[in-house]
Amino acid sequence: MDQKSFAIGVAAESLNVIGMNGSTLVACGTSLPVAQRTNGDFCRFVIDQESSRLWHDQASLADYVSEGRISAFETPIPLPDSSPATEQRLVLFVNGEFLDEAEIQKPLEFQGTPVQWTKITGERRVTWGTPLPESLAKGMSNEWAKKLCQKIDHHLKEDDASAAKLQKWSDFGLCAATDKGTRWSLYLRYGAVIDPERVRRLFDIFVQRQFPSCTWEHYLQKMREIQTIIQAQPPIRTRPKPVAKTFFHREQIKNITKERGLGASFLWK
Incomplete structure (x- = not known):
C-alpha cells in the first residue's frame, strides 16, 4: 500500500470528507472523518501538531471500506471550517x-452553522452522516439525547x-449522550425500566x-428521587388514561432492594 507522510495542520488545498473511521455499531454517535485530497489520497483526519497524517493511495480505499475500516459517504462533503482552526472535526452519524423514535428531523443548521448530510453506504438501516x-x-448529539430523556419522563x-x-x-439516548450529566440522567431512567435483576449488572459494568x-x-x-420528580409533574393528558403497559412497576422495583437487603421501602414506594 502506498503511504505518504504529510505535515500536520489543515492543508491549504481543499479537502473533502468521504466517510468516517470504522463502522456504525450503534444508532447514533461520532467518529473521526476520513478526508481526501484532490489527487485521491485519503487519510483519517486528526488535528495534532505533534504527529503526522498518514495518507493512503486511492486504490486501497475500496479494501478499507469492504473490511469495515471506513464507512463511506454516498456524496463527499467539504471539510468544514472551525473556530479555532485547531478544533478537531468529527462525523456525526444517525x-x-x-x-x-426521537421524533426529530436532521437539522440543516445548528448554532448558526450550516449542516450538510449525506447517506452512509452499505448500512442495514438508512444512516446519514455529517462532518462538523x-x-x-x-452538542447536536447531546441535544437529541436530552429530548429522548424528556420523552422517557413523559x-x-x-x-x-x-x-x-x-x-x-434509553439505549438510544445513551448512544447520543456526550455530556456526563446527560448520561447520568439516562442511566437513572434505564435502571428504572429494565428487569430488576439486570439493574445491579448495569450499575457494576456501566454506571460505576x-x-x-x-x-x-x-x-x-x-432513581427513587427521579420517580418522585416525574410523578410531581403536572399531567398533560386530558383524555382517559389507557391501561398501563409499562414495565415500570413498584413491586418489581422493590425486588431490587429486597435482594440487596436494603428494605422494600427504600425505593419506589
Whole structure:
C-alpha cells in the first residue's frame, strides 16, 4: 500500500470528507472523518501538531471500506471550517430508526452553522452522516439525547409506553449522550425500566465505571428521587388514561432492594 507522510495542520488545498473511521455499531454517535485530497489520497483526519497524517493511495480505499475500516459517504462533503482552526472535526452519524423514535428531523443548521448530510453506504438501516467541528457534533448529539430523556419522563408519567420502548429510548439516548450529566440522567431512567435483576449488572459494568464515586445505595436513592420528580409533574393528558403497559412497576422495583437487603421501602414506594 502506498503511504505518504504529510505535515500536520489543515492543508491549504481543499479537502473533502468521504466517510468516517470504522463502522456504525450503534444508532447514533461520532467518529473521526476520513478526508481526501484532490489527487485521491485519503487519510483519517486528526488535528495534532505533534504527529503526522498518514495518507493512503486511492486504490486501497475500496479494501478499507469492504473490511469495515471506513464507512463511506454516498456524496463527499467539504471539510468544514472551525473556530479555532485547531478544533478537531468529527462525523456525526444517525440512522432513521433513531430519528423516528426521537421524533426529530436532521437539522440543516445548528448554532448558526450550516449542516450538510449525506447517506452512509452499505448500512442495514438508512444512516446519514455529517462532518462538523467537534463541539457542534457533540452538542447536536447531546441535544437529541436530552429530548429522548424528556420523552422517557413523559411516558413514565403517563404510564402509556411498553417496557421495550422505554428501554429502546434509553439505549438510544445513551448512544447520543456526550455530556456526563446527560448520561447520568439516562442511566437513572434505564435502571428504572429494565428487569430488576439486570439493574445491579448495569450499575457494576456501566454506571460505576463512568461514575466511580457513585455507590449502589446512592444510585438506588437517585432513581427513587427521579420517580418522585416525574410523578410531581403536572399531567398533560386530558383524555382517559389507557391501561398501563409499562414495565415500570413498584413491586418489581422493590425486588431490587429486597435482594440487596436494603428494605422494600427504600425505593419506589
